[in-house]
Amino acid sequence: MRIITKLFLTSCILAAAYFGYLDYANKRFIFRYTLPKQTYKTTSPTRRDIERKKVFVGNIIPHKEIKIESYITGLVEKLLVNVGDYVRQGTPIARIKIQPDAQAIETAESKLRLASIQLDQHRNKYLRHKRLFNKKMLSKEAYESSLADWEIAKENKSAAEKNLQITKYGYTKAKGADANVIKSTTKGTVLNLPAKEGSLVQQAKNQSTGNGTSVAVIGDMDHFLFSAKVSELDVIHLTKGMSFNVILNASKEDKFRVTLTRVSPKANEKDLNNGEARFEIEGMIHRPKDSKNILRAGYIAIAEIIIEKATNVLAVQEKMIQKKEKDYFVECLEAGVPVQKKVVLGLSDGMYVEVKKGLCEQDQLIVVV
Known part of the structure; x- marks a missing residue:
C-alpha cells in the first residue's frame, strides 16, 4: 500500500513539473515573438x-599699369588730374617748377658772356675779311673761313642762351612753359598720384630704364587680370591656358571666367625668405557683356579650379x-x-x-x- 502511495505522489509531482515547464516555455515563446522587429532607414x-576643387584667393588688377615718371628735377607746382580721371595719351598730368641752382646759373651766365665776346670778335674779323675780299686783297679760302667762324660763334651764343634759360626755368622760350608739364604716355584711368603738390621729383637718369620719381600711375580699366599666389602643392595642378571661375568677395552674384595666362616658373623671393614656396599666377578675366558690376582694381576674388572630375x-x-x-x-x-x-x-x-x-x-x- 505504501509503495502504491509513493508512486502516486511521485507521478503527481512529475506531472506538475512537466506542465509547469510547458507553461513557462509557452509564455517565453509568446513574449519572444510579440517583441517589435528592428527597422532600418x-x-x-x-x-x-x-569634382575635386582647389580654392585660391587673389586680387583683381588692371591688365596694364604704367608709371608716369618725371623727366626733369623740381617741385610739383600743380597736379592737373585727379585719381579716377580718364586720360588719353598726351593729357597733361602735372606741372613741374624748377628749383634753380645758384652756382649752375652763374656758370651758365659766364658761358653766355664768353660766347658773346667770341661772337663779337668773329663778327669784326668777318667784316674786315669781307672788305678785303671785295677789294681782291684776300683769298676766297680765308674769307670763307672767317664766315664759318662767325656762324659757329652765333650758334655757340644761341646754345649758351638756351642753357641759361633751361637752368633758370627748366625750358627755353622757344618751347614755352609746356616743356615743364609731365604728360601721359598712354590712355587709361589714373589709379594713383604718388607725387603730391609741393613734393620734390627727380629726373629719370635713363629714359629706357626710368628710375625717376613716379608722378602718376595709369591703368587700363577696360581689361582686368586675376592675380594670386599659390603654394607649391597647388601649382603642380596649374597649366597655362586652363580656365576656371572666380567670384568677387564684394558681390557673389556674378561669376567671371578666367583663362590662366601666366604661371611663374620661380617662387616669390619674399615668401622663400619666410620659409614658404609660393608662385605667382595671372589670368585674363572675361566679363559678360550684360554684367552690371563695375570692377575695381584691388577687389578680392575667390577662384575655384577643378583639379579632377568624374562624370x-x-x-x-x-x-x-x-x-x-x-x-x-x-x-x-x-x-x-x-x-x-x-x-x-x-x-x-x-x-x-x-x-x-x-x-x-x-x-x-x-x-x-
Missing part, C-alpha cells in the same frame, strides 16, 4: 558628377563609409538583415565619394541616424 546609391558615377555619402585596416565597407540591408559589403572607392569631393566596385544602384544602404 535605408537609401540607395545615386549617380552624380564629382555620372555611382556615389554614396562619405559618412556611410566604414574603414577596417586598409579596406572600406558600407552597411547594407539584405532580406531584413544588416550585412557589410566591401567597396573600392574613387574620387571624393568631401561630401560624396565615388564607388568603383562593390555596389549597384539597387542596393539598400543603411542610413546612420
